[in-house]
Amino acid sequence: MKTRALFFSVALLFAPTFVYGACSVANLTRCLDSVCAINIGSNPAARCQYCGSSNAGEPTKSQTMKSITAGASAKYTISDKELKNAPKDPGERYVWGTKLCLEKVSGCNADDVTDNYDSLIEQSCTAAGISAEMESLAKKATVKKTKNSCSNEVSSCIIADNRCRGDFKGCESDADFDKYLSECGIEATGCDEFLSGVRQTLSETRKNMFANASKLVQKIIAAYQDARKQKLATAQASCKNNKAKTDCINRVCANNMKNKCATGSSHEKKVAEELCKFYDTACAKLK
16 A cells, blocks of 8 residues: 555646635545445445555456446546546556546545545455455365365464474463364364364374373483493492402503502502592492
8 A cells, every 4th residue: 555655646746736616525535436436335345456456356347337426426427438548557547547536526636635535445455355364264164174184284283383382392281282272173164073083183192292201201210220220230340359449550550650560669559559549438338
Protein backbone atom coordinates (compact mmCIF):
# COMPACT_ATOMS: atom_id res chain seq x y z
CA MET A 1 0.00 0.00 0.00
CA LYS A 2 2.90 2.41 0.69
CA THR A 3 4.28 1.95 -2.84
CA ARG A 4 0.85 2.60 -4.35
CA ALA A 5 0.39 5.71 -2.20
CA LEU A 6 3.78 7.13 -3.28
CA PHE A 7 3.00 6.50 -6.96
CA PHE A 8 -0.43 8.02 -6.45
CA SER A 9 0.94 11.17 -4.80
CA VAL A 10 3.51 11.82 -7.55
CA ALA A 11 1.03 11.17 -10.37
CA LEU A 12 -1.57 13.49 -8.87
CA LEU A 13 0.82 16.43 -9.01
CA PHE A 14 -0.30 16.60 -12.60
CA ALA A 15 -3.99 15.94 -11.93
CA PRO A 16 -6.46 18.80 -12.43
CA THR A 17 -7.68 20.50 -9.26
CA PHE A 18 -10.98 22.38 -8.98
CA VAL A 19 -12.01 24.84 -6.30
CA TYR A 20 -15.52 25.78 -7.43
CA GLY A 21 -17.09 24.80 -4.11
CA ALA A 22 -17.13 22.28 -1.30
CA CYS A 23 -16.21 18.75 -2.30
CA SER A 24 -19.04 16.22 -2.21
CA VAL A 25 -17.38 13.19 -0.63
CA ALA A 26 -20.41 11.05 -1.48
CA ASN A 27 -20.18 11.88 -5.19
CA LEU A 28 -16.40 11.45 -5.18
CA THR A 29 -16.70 8.06 -3.51
CA ARG A 30 -19.49 7.05 -5.93
CA CYS A 31 -17.25 7.96 -8.86
CA LEU A 32 -14.19 6.15 -7.54
CA ASP A 33 -16.29 3.12 -6.69
CA SER A 34 -17.35 2.90 -10.32
CA VAL A 35 -13.66 2.26 -11.08
CA CYS A 36 -12.49 0.42 -7.97
CA ALA A 37 -15.49 -1.29 -6.32
CA ILE A 38 -16.98 -3.49 -9.03
CA ASN A 39 -19.10 -6.23 -7.42
CA ILE A 40 -18.23 -4.92 -3.94
CA GLY A 41 -21.48 -6.42 -2.56
CA SER A 42 -20.30 -9.99 -3.03
CA ASN A 43 -16.56 -9.33 -3.08
CA PRO A 44 -15.37 -7.17 -0.14
CA ALA A 45 -11.83 -7.30 -1.56
CA ALA A 46 -12.81 -5.52 -4.78
CA ARG A 47 -11.37 -2.08 -3.94
CA CYS A 48 -8.07 -3.68 -2.97
CA GLN A 49 -7.93 -5.90 -6.07
CA TYR A 50 -8.86 -3.16 -8.55
CA CYS A 51 -7.11 -0.13 -7.04
CA GLY A 52 -4.97 -1.34 -4.13
CA SER A 53 -2.45 -4.12 -4.61
CA SER A 54 -1.80 -6.86 -7.16
CA ASN A 55 -1.04 -9.12 -4.17
CA ALA A 56 -4.77 -9.16 -3.36
CA GLY A 57 -5.48 -11.46 -6.32
CA GLU A 58 -7.45 -11.10 -9.54
CA PRO A 59 -10.92 -9.48 -9.37
CA THR A 60 -13.91 -11.37 -10.76
CA LYS A 61 -13.99 -10.63 -14.47
CA SER A 62 -17.59 -11.61 -15.23
CA GLN A 63 -19.26 -8.84 -13.21
CA THR A 64 -20.69 -5.63 -14.71
CA MET A 65 -20.98 -2.16 -13.23
CA LYS A 66 -24.72 -2.51 -12.51
CA SER A 67 -24.17 -3.32 -8.84
CA ILE A 68 -22.35 -0.02 -8.39
CA THR A 69 -24.05 2.45 -10.74
CA ALA A 70 -27.65 1.33 -10.40
CA GLY A 71 -29.71 4.41 -9.60
CA ALA A 72 -26.65 6.69 -9.63
CA SER A 73 -26.26 9.65 -11.92
CA ALA A 74 -23.91 8.94 -14.85
CA LYS A 75 -22.58 12.41 -14.20
CA TYR A 76 -20.59 11.09 -11.22
CA THR A 77 -19.57 7.65 -12.49
CA ILE A 78 -17.15 6.26 -15.05
CA SER A 79 -18.95 4.62 -17.97
CA ASP A 80 -18.41 1.08 -19.20
CA LYS A 81 -16.95 2.51 -22.38
CA GLU A 82 -14.40 4.55 -20.44
CA LEU A 83 -13.55 1.57 -18.22
CA LYS A 84 -12.32 -0.35 -21.27
CA ASN A 85 -9.30 1.99 -21.22
CA ALA A 86 -8.61 1.50 -17.50
CA PRO A 87 -5.06 0.25 -16.70
CA LYS A 88 -4.73 -3.30 -15.40
CA ASP A 89 -2.22 -2.42 -12.66
CA PRO A 90 -4.12 -1.48 -9.45
CA GLY A 91 -1.94 1.56 -8.67
CA GLU A 92 -2.16 2.93 -12.20
CA ARG A 93 -5.90 2.24 -12.28
CA TYR A 94 -6.37 4.26 -9.07
CA VAL A 95 -4.53 7.26 -10.52
CA TRP A 96 -6.37 6.95 -13.82
CA GLY A 97 -9.76 6.80 -12.08
CA THR A 98 -8.87 9.68 -9.76
CA LYS A 99 -8.02 11.99 -12.66
CA LEU A 100 -11.38 11.28 -14.32
CA CYS A 101 -13.32 11.62 -11.06
CA LEU A 102 -11.69 14.97 -10.22
CA GLU A 103 -12.93 16.18 -13.59
CA LYS A 104 -16.44 14.90 -12.93
CA VAL A 105 -16.85 15.96 -9.28
CA SER A 106 -16.22 19.67 -8.90
CA GLY A 107 -14.70 21.16 -5.77
CA CYS A 108 -12.56 18.09 -4.98
CA ASN A 109 -8.81 17.66 -5.14
CA ALA A 110 -6.15 14.98 -4.58
CA ASP A 111 -6.21 15.48 -0.81
CA ASP A 112 -9.93 14.71 -0.73
CA VAL A 113 -9.23 11.44 -2.47
CA THR A 114 -6.45 10.32 -0.13
CA ASP A 115 -8.31 11.52 2.98
CA ASN A 116 -11.53 9.69 2.15
CA TYR A 117 -10.88 6.82 -0.23
CA ASP A 118 -7.52 5.42 0.90
CA SER A 119 -9.08 4.15 4.14
CA LEU A 120 -11.73 2.29 2.13
CA ILE A 121 -9.01 0.59 0.10
CA GLU A 122 -7.16 -0.33 3.28
CA GLN A 123 -10.32 -1.92 4.69
CA SER A 124 -10.79 -3.84 1.46
CA CYS A 125 -7.18 -5.09 1.56
CA THR A 126 -7.79 -6.34 5.10
CA ALA A 127 -10.82 -8.21 3.79
CA ALA A 128 -8.69 -9.58 0.95
CA GLY A 129 -6.15 -10.89 3.44
CA ILE A 130 -8.81 -12.55 5.58
CA SER A 131 -10.42 -14.04 2.47
CA ALA A 132 -7.08 -15.44 1.27
CA GLU A 133 -6.38 -16.95 4.69
CA MET A 134 -9.82 -18.54 4.87
CA GLU A 135 -9.41 -19.93 1.37
CA SER A 136 -6.05 -21.41 2.31
CA LEU A 137 -7.49 -23.02 5.45
CA ALA A 138 -10.44 -24.38 3.48
CA LYS A 139 -8.10 -25.99 0.95
CA LYS A 140 -6.07 -27.58 3.74
CA ALA A 141 -9.20 -28.93 5.37
CA THR A 142 -10.43 -30.56 2.16
CA VAL A 143 -7.12 -32.20 1.24
CA LYS A 144 -7.25 -35.92 1.94
CA LYS A 145 -4.29 -36.79 4.11
CA THR A 146 -2.78 -40.16 4.92
CA LYS A 147 -1.89 -41.56 8.31
CA ASN A 148 1.82 -41.13 7.55
CA SER A 149 1.49 -37.52 6.39
CA CYS A 150 -0.53 -36.64 9.51
CA SER A 151 1.97 -38.41 11.74
CA ASN A 152 4.85 -36.49 10.15
CA GLU A 153 2.98 -33.18 10.42
CA VAL A 154 2.07 -33.56 14.10
CA SER A 155 5.50 -34.99 14.99
CA SER A 156 7.30 -32.08 13.33
CA CYS A 157 5.05 -29.70 15.23
CA ILE A 158 5.52 -31.36 18.65
CA ILE A 159 9.35 -31.55 18.48
CA ALA A 160 9.75 -27.91 17.44
CA ASP A 161 12.19 -25.88 19.56
CA ASN A 162 9.36 -23.81 21.03
CA ARG A 163 7.49 -26.96 22.11
CA CYS A 164 8.82 -30.34 23.28
CA ARG A 165 12.09 -30.29 21.30
CA GLY A 166 13.72 -33.38 19.83
CA ASP A 167 14.71 -34.78 23.23
CA PHE A 168 11.29 -34.01 24.78
CA LYS A 169 12.99 -31.95 27.50
CA GLY A 170 10.40 -29.23 26.91
CA CYS A 171 7.63 -31.69 27.81
CA GLU A 172 8.85 -33.27 31.02
CA SER A 173 5.51 -32.45 32.62
CA ASP A 174 2.36 -34.21 31.37
CA ALA A 175 0.52 -30.88 31.32
CA ASP A 176 2.97 -29.33 28.84
CA PHE A 177 2.92 -32.43 26.66
CA ASP A 178 -0.90 -32.51 26.55
CA LYS A 179 -1.06 -28.79 25.78
CA TYR A 180 1.34 -29.02 22.84
CA LEU A 181 -0.37 -32.14 21.52
CA SER A 182 -3.65 -30.28 21.51
CA GLU A 183 -2.13 -27.29 19.70
CA CYS A 184 -0.48 -29.45 17.06
CA GLY A 185 -3.67 -31.47 16.56
CA ILE A 186 -5.59 -28.29 15.82
CA GLU A 187 -2.95 -27.08 13.36
CA ALA A 188 -2.96 -30.41 11.50
CA THR A 189 -6.17 -29.81 9.53
CA GLY A 190 -7.59 -32.84 7.75
CA CYS A 191 -6.04 -35.28 10.23
CA ASP A 192 -8.91 -35.76 12.69
CA GLU A 193 -9.36 -39.47 12.00
CA PHE A 194 -5.66 -40.18 12.63
CA LEU A 195 -5.02 -37.96 15.66
CA SER A 196 -5.79 -40.60 18.28
CA GLY A 197 -3.20 -43.00 16.86
CA VAL A 198 -0.61 -40.26 16.35
CA ARG A 199 -1.04 -39.06 19.94
CA GLN A 200 -0.63 -42.61 21.25
CA THR A 201 2.58 -43.09 19.24
CA LEU A 202 4.05 -39.78 20.41
CA SER A 203 3.11 -40.50 24.02
CA GLU A 204 4.92 -43.85 23.87
CA THR A 205 7.90 -42.23 22.18
CA ARG A 206 8.11 -39.66 24.95
CA LYS A 207 7.93 -42.32 27.68
CA ASN A 208 10.60 -44.40 25.96
CA MET A 209 12.86 -41.36 25.60
CA PHE A 210 12.71 -40.68 29.33
CA ALA A 211 13.06 -44.38 30.23
CA ASN A 212 16.08 -44.80 27.95
CA ALA A 213 17.62 -41.62 29.32
CA SER A 214 17.28 -43.03 32.87
CA LYS A 215 18.84 -46.33 31.79
CA LEU A 216 21.70 -44.48 30.14
CA VAL A 217 22.41 -42.56 33.36
CA GLN A 218 22.47 -45.83 35.30
CA LYS A 219 24.91 -47.32 32.79
CA ILE A 220 27.21 -44.32 33.13
CA ILE A 221 27.13 -44.56 36.93
CA ALA A 222 27.87 -48.30 36.78
CA ALA A 223 30.77 -47.70 34.40
CA TYR A 224 32.31 -45.15 36.78
CA GLN A 225 31.86 -47.56 39.69
CA ASP A 226 33.57 -50.36 37.77
CA ALA A 227 36.41 -48.05 36.77
CA ARG A 228 36.94 -46.99 40.39
CA LYS A 229 36.95 -50.63 41.56
CA GLN A 230 39.45 -51.57 38.88
CA LYS A 231 41.74 -48.68 39.79
CA LEU A 232 41.54 -49.62 43.48
CA ALA A 233 42.38 -53.25 42.72
CA THR A 234 45.34 -52.18 40.58
CA ALA A 235 46.59 -49.84 43.30
CA GLN A 236 46.25 -52.49 45.99
CA ALA A 237 48.16 -54.99 43.84
CA SER A 238 50.98 -52.51 43.36
CA CYS A 239 51.30 -52.13 47.14
CA LYS A 240 51.99 -55.82 47.74
CA ASN A 241 55.61 -56.44 48.78
CA ASN A 242 56.22 -52.67 48.47
CA LYS A 243 56.32 -53.05 44.69
CA ALA A 244 54.98 -49.52 44.00
CA LYS A 245 57.54 -47.89 46.30
CA THR A 246 60.42 -49.99 44.95
CA ASP A 247 59.42 -49.08 41.36
CA CYS A 248 59.31 -45.42 42.36
CA ILE A 249 62.80 -45.53 43.90
CA ASN A 250 64.22 -47.21 40.81
CA ARG A 251 62.69 -44.52 38.54
CA VAL A 252 64.05 -41.68 40.67
CA CYS A 253 67.50 -43.24 40.70
CA ALA A 254 67.49 -43.83 36.95
CA ASN A 255 66.09 -40.47 35.93
CA ASN A 256 67.23 -38.00 38.59
CA MET A 257 70.46 -39.25 40.26
CA LYS A 258 73.91 -38.61 38.80
CA ASN A 259 75.32 -41.99 39.79
CA LYS A 260 72.01 -43.86 39.43
CA CYS A 261 72.17 -44.84 43.14
CA ALA A 262 75.10 -47.17 42.40
CA THR A 263 77.04 -48.88 45.19
CA GLY A 264 78.88 -46.24 47.13
CA SER A 265 76.16 -43.62 46.44
CA SER A 266 74.12 -44.18 49.59
CA HIS A 267 73.19 -40.51 49.74
CA GLU A 268 71.41 -40.75 46.40
CA LYS A 269 69.54 -43.86 47.50
CA LYS A 270 68.35 -42.15 50.71
CA VAL A 271 67.08 -39.13 48.71
CA ALA A 272 65.17 -41.46 46.36
CA GLU A 273 63.66 -43.31 49.33
CA GLU A 274 62.49 -40.04 50.88
CA LEU A 275 60.93 -38.89 47.59
CA CYS A 276 58.97 -42.16 47.34
CA LYS A 277 58.03 -42.38 50.99
CA PHE A 278 54.48 -41.18 50.24
CA TYR A 279 53.74 -44.72 48.94
CA ASP A 280 53.96 -45.96 52.53
CA THR A 281 51.09 -43.65 53.53
CA ALA A 282 49.06 -44.35 50.41
CA CYS A 283 49.36 -48.11 50.65
CA ALA A 284 48.52 -48.05 54.33
CA LYS A 285 45.17 -46.41 53.50
CA LEU A 286 44.45 -48.93 50.76
CA LYS A 287 44.79 -51.97 53.01
